Amino acid sequence: MNFIEALSTDNLDAIKTIPKTDVHSHAFLSTRLENLEHWLGHPLERPPPKMRGLEGMMEYVNAVLSDHIITPDSFKFVASSGIRDAVQDGVVVLEMSFDIRLAEYYPDELVGVRSFLDGLIEQYRTQVNLRPELGFPRTHADDSKLMALAHEAIELKLFQAIDLYDRQEACPPEAVKPLYKKAREAGMKLKAHVGEFKDAEEVRRTVEVLDLDEVQHGIAAAESVEVMRWLSEHQIQLNVCPTSNVMLDAVPDLAAHPIRALYDNGVPVTINTDDLMIFGQSVSEEYRNLYRAGVFNAEELDDIRRASLVRGVSNPDN
């Protein structure tokens, strides 16, 4: 059965068998909540269906998850289990973001990180193309030790891509420009979270300042036809996470998701999980949800899937 047939007959098992990518996934929250519960041996409170933005999400994370996911052992479990979840979902290219603070888990810092990442790549090599991404939190742009560590990680060639996240207001893109310049020189793919909640002009500005290849979220670009045209001309891909946008109330519901406007204006889009532990929808389920909500027909979703694979596997680092 092909992808179009699988979607139009609502056959999730068949959808899962067809190759796809996940290029917006944060390792710390990358596995299903059920898997964490099973590993811990006890249930956890579910996230509310609507949270007030990133602050609302962090309230839930701090109240329910933090104690269980910030130890070295639990992090190792979550990242490995997240990769297994992706494999079971038919993900063949997985760009997973690893926060630079991970180095604090190891007495030898980046040496430990390297052996951990190399181990993961090796363990799952036959099942998925795992491309580790250096994650840097905007809240720590003025933390000189962490910034130095991120620079060193780039020099050591530990990561194939870089991502910037956390509250957009926490630092302007200029604050990380030297880090991104170094990542560019090292041949890494450049990504950053921007325009998850607002605004179109800041999406374009961040792409220009950091010379981004791709944007994580970026859905606020849909407010401006001019910015969408600009993204389309420059073929800047937006890595969209529909359920995340709905649950964090950036978008009222799936049917109203601006991914439709972005696609219609020629902006390259991909469909991704963000934080499977919180949003609970695999890439296959996200495709199915968009189909069921009438946002795209099956042929359009297959176009998006195929384009993400072409871009995912044609990368020279692959």
Ligand SMILES: [Zn+2]
């Ligand atoms: Zn994200």
